[in-house]
Amino acid sequence: NAGVTQTPKFQVLKTGQSMTLQCAQDMNHEYMSWYRQDPGMGLRLIHYSVGAGITDQGEVPNGYNVSRSTTEDFPLRLLSAAPSQTSVYFCASSYAGFNSPLHFGNGTRLTVT
Amino acid sequence: AQSVTQLDSHVSVSEGTPVLLRCNYSSSYSPSLFWYVQHPNKGLQLLLKYTSAATLVKGINGFEAEFKKSETSFHLTKPSAHMSDAAEYFCVVSESGNQFYFGTGTSLTVIP
Numbered sequence: 001n002a003g004v005t006q007t008p009k010f011q012v013l014k015t016g017q018s019m020t021l022q023c024a025q026d027m028n029h030e031y032m033s034w035y036r037q038d039p040g041m042g043l044r045l046i047h048y049s050v051g052a053g054i055t056d057q058g059e060v061p062n063g064y065n066v067s068r069s070t071t072e073d074f075p076l077r078l079l080s081a082a083p084s085q086t087s088v089y090f091c092a093s094s095y096a097g098f099n100s101p102l103h104f105g106n107g108t109r110l111t112v113t
Numbered sequence: 114a115q116s117v118t119q120l121d122s123h124v125s126v127s128e129g130t131p132v133l134l135r136c137n138y139s140s141s142y143s144p145s146l147f148w149y150v151q152h153p154n155k156g157l158q159l160l161l162k163y164t165s166a167a168t169l170v171k172g173i174n175g176f177e178a179e180f181k182k183s184e185t186s187f188h189l190t191k192p193s194a195h196m197s198d199a200a201e202y203f204c205v206v207s208e209s210g211n212q213f214y215f216g217t218g219t220s221l222t223v224i225p
Contacts (some may be wrong), residue, residue, distance in 0.1 A: 098207035104156035
């Protein structure tokens with residue numbers, strides 16, 4: 001029972017490069033989301049999805065794109081990496097949104113130079 | 114609008130003494146409230162949740178929290194700290210709208 005799986009665990013990018021952070025869950029959760037964690041700021045929501053084909057913006061969506069073609073997968077794309085996107089990224093899913101607890105992946109540590 | 118305030122960024126306790134991590138929230142409706150723990154270089158793990166049932170909520174590893182609507186608080190407690198409790202703790206609030214709002218975290222240090 002894998003839960004929420006994120007890849008890669010670590011990534012270093014140069015400014016302007018693009019990449020995709022992968023997130024997959026095997027719990028048949030409808031709700032999936034991406035957060036970034038920065039020191040002293042808690043976790044901030046980037047994008048979320050309440051089901052396949054449905055996505056919406058969170059608190060800090062600029063510079064990131066998402067899509068949800070299947071229930072299981074919710075990739076996060078950085079279109080043109082900037083040093084301000086250096087952070088730890090967490091994917092989380094839940095059964096039914098706000099009333100259900102989030103299940104987290106182990107995170108991706110991204111450094112943009 | 115929803116928000117979460119964790120009143121202490123750092124808490125230090127001696128092993129075997131009680132733990133109190135404070136959380137206040139603002140919410141327009143009946144919120145769901147959660148506490149998560151994050152050990153170094155790990156993801157977040159659910160400790161406990163409040164979703165409009167009993168106001169005293171018991172979680173894993175001996176933690177519990179009490180929902181006090183009049184004080185808009187959801188403080189996390191544990192009677193006796195263990196070395197393995199050293200971690201970062203996050204209070205989270207959510208209501209309709211499918212968004213979860215995180216506090217900035219409280220770092221718990223346990224002194225042997």
